[in-house]
Structures are given as C-alpha cells and as structure tokens.
Amino acid sequence: MNKAEGGRRKAEAARSPVTGHWSRHFAMTLVVIALGGCDYFGFTPIKDIVAAPGQFEGKEVKIKGKAANPVQLLGVRTFSVKDEGGDITVSTNGSLPAEGADVAVKGTVKSAIIIGGKAAGLHVAENQRLK
Numbered sequence: 001m002n003k004a005e006g007g008r009r010k011a012e013a014a015r016s017p018v019t020g021h022w023s024r025h026f027a028m029t030l031v032v033i034a035l036g037g038c039d040y041f042g043f044t045p046i047k048d049i050v051a052a053p054g055q056f057e058g059k060e061v062k063i064k065g066k067a068a069n070p071v072q073l074l075g076v077r078t079f080s081v082k083d084e085g086g087d088i089t090v091s092t093n094g095s096l097p098a099e100g101a102d103v104a105v106k107g108t109v110k111s112a113i114i115i116g117g118k119a120a121g122l123h124v125a126e127n128q129r130l131k
Helices: 003-015 017-036 046-051
Strands: 060-073 076-083 086-092 102-110 113-115 118-120 123-129
Touching: 046 060, 046 076, 046 086, 060 086, 060 123, 076 102
Parallel strands: 086 123
Antiparallel strands: 060 076, 060 102, 076 086, 102 123, 113 118
16 A cells, blocks of 8 residues: 555545544533533523422422522521522521522422412422532
C-alpha cells in the first residue's frame, strides 16, 4: 500500500457513518450520565403538585423557588417555597432559610388527608437541601 492509499483509507474511515454513529452515541451517553447525577435538573412545578396532590403523594420531588414564612414552633421547622405558579409548605429537620432566599429542595410529598382531589396538610418533607 502506498502513501496515497493509506491517506485515502484514513479519510474514508473518518467519514464512515458507522464510526460517526458510535462517536455520537458515546458522546450522548456521557452527557446523559453526567446530567443524571446532577441535582439541578428535573424540578417539578409547585402548581402541578398543588393541582393534583394524589398523583404526587408519597413520591419524591424536587422543587425550587424563593423561601418565605420560615417558622420554628415547638421544635417543628417549616417554610414555604414559592415559584411563579404557587407555593407549598416544606417541613425540615435542617436549618431554616432566610426569607426571600433562593432554595431548591428534594423531598417527599405528604398530606394529612386527600378528599375529592383536595389535600389538607399538603407539604413536602425535606430529604435534602439542594441550594
């Protein structure tokens, strides 16, 4: 094989749809793996939880927004998280955020009771503070 043939084969291999396919597939796999471990994606809008609490009952969600109404009473700590669609109470064993602080929370949706699609005592029990 002479130099020209070797160069032509390398160029053909670089343009090969199979080689290109695997390269793109590998790159996309790396992106998915990198984003899968990140806690800053996949937030649930608060309005969705409030509108259909039964669908979220007992499920872990991630919410983000502004902290409001931090309260500690008899060892119970709660605050609200407000986004553009609504607000929801968060119960926590951790520290309370400052009023107006940006917060992101991973927690479990809980209600005291759900009747006719309406929830009494709807809140998110914080499992982890993301921000």
